[in-house]
Amino acid sequence: MGRSLKRWFPVFVLPLSLAFLIAFVIPFLFGIYLSFTRFTTVGDASFVGLSNYVTALTKDENFLRALWFTVKFTVVSVISVNVIAFLFALILTRGIRGTNLFRTVFFMPNLIGGIVLGYIWQLIINGVLLRFGVDITYDATYGFWGLVVLMNWQMIGYMMIIYIAGLQNIPPEMQEVAAIDGAGPLQILRHVTLPLVSSSITICTFLTLTNSFKLFDQNYALTGGAPGRESSMLALDIFDTFYGAVGSEGVGQAKAVLFFLIVAAIALVQLRISRKREVDV
Amino acid sequence: MKRRAANLLFFILMCVLAVIFVLPILIVLFNSFKGQFFIASAPFRLPTVDTFAGIRNYVAGIEKIGFFSALGYSFFITVTSVFLLVLLSAMTAWFLVRVKNRYTSALYYTFVFSMIVPFQMVMYTMSRMANLLGLENPVGIVVLYLGFGAGLSVFLFSGFVRSIPIAIEEAAQIDGCNPLTMFFRVIFPLLRPSAITVAVLNAMWIWNDYLLxxxxxxxxxxxxxxxxxxxxxxxxxxxMGALMAMLVLSILPIILFYALAQKYIIRGVVAGAVKG
Incomplete structure (x- = not known):
């Protein structure tokens, strides 16, 4: 097929490749270039070397604060989402009544968009905080835990579905044999079940990790970074740097490149771990 | 006996948790029927005779944001982009897997690479590019979704194309299929399950996308x-009243879609996660 198919390049590959060139390749390369310039429009870019990066990492305290906020948020939500989702999955693979209905309900929030989710939780969290006479913009800690709750509500069902698929792949005999050998439920969980779902654990960990790290819509709608920019995560801080004030576009683009490098590093670690696992199995 | 008692306990626990999961949406729902000044001050109180606003919030919200045109744009952009993404990335993936040379593998790895690039990296330059090319309309934005969604879709399809036995294609070729008829008659029907995965993942992204x-x-x-x-x-x-009403109206199409296509959505999400 290869040889006769080759001539069909303009039909099969060209349309998508052109869109890819316009929407990704050129903007990506141009974005790297612009991070080394000062500009307000694409036309007036002047080369300034590394100064945007220096500004982003030293003079502009927002970036490092946002990075720290993002890291804390990511760690807390990765752990909480995965632990809770795994417990849900364990319960929902025991064959209790209504299992399908429960799965449907827990998964549903995942389909709702980030902006809408942000406003739903803003209403609820402000309603709770009302009793203490404050609202979510009073302190970045409220914004932080608000985001954690929101993220759990959104992601638990999704991860639960993946864990359920993993748990259902375990042959039941393995647990039965372990039980006959005298292992208690916790020992079975620790030495039989967990090792057998380790690939699901890797997948879910990295899915929550990248989703939490790149979060924008939820952050934007829930607190908008308030108070000040204290509850801004990285993506929101980059957005604010670009569009918040004229003249800082170059710094915004430099922050975006740094953001990309961190996300790429996470992806590389994930690739290595999953490659290694394929070899092991 | 012990297991049955435990299961009853778990059943009750799950019921409680299910209520907690649905509660946020219910709270928004009943607040959407309250007068706008009774919402922020007492969000957990059900509407009473004094605070009930009928469908006033819905009328106000629909008018303020132009709900039906927004729904129309969202629908048009999502359906068009998803349709073209599924079709074009299946075609591209098949070509890239079957025609092996330096250029096709370079292109393939560029597609894969684009998956790890966060939107903020190209946010500014992409919108400038759209500006330059006159893509600032509901048709033009489809080109951007095609380009930015290409990576994941081509990657997913490529994985499935590799599992198609080459013998099927050779047989079709002997029967006189040219690449185009072969793709539509033989390859694409075989890719149907993965097409559903690609469609579900992209539809969820594009429908809910805000920044682009x-x-x-x-x-x-x-x-x-x-x-x-x-x-x-x-x-x-x-x-606040209009906001609550519009939140309800934005969630409604998603719940309807979920109720109709639940099986495909969950299957698609799992397949996509395992591959990605």
């Missing part, structure tokens, strides 16, 4: 998320 439509077409054509965010308005001028 906001930056590129937001001032003239508001999609649903952009329209909802627009209600936020300046401080003080925010109409």
């Amino acid at each position: 439509p906001y930056l590129v077409i937001g001032t003239r054509y508001k999609t649903l998320p952009v329209a909802v965010q627009y209600l936020q308005g300046g401080y003080g001028s925010r109409d």
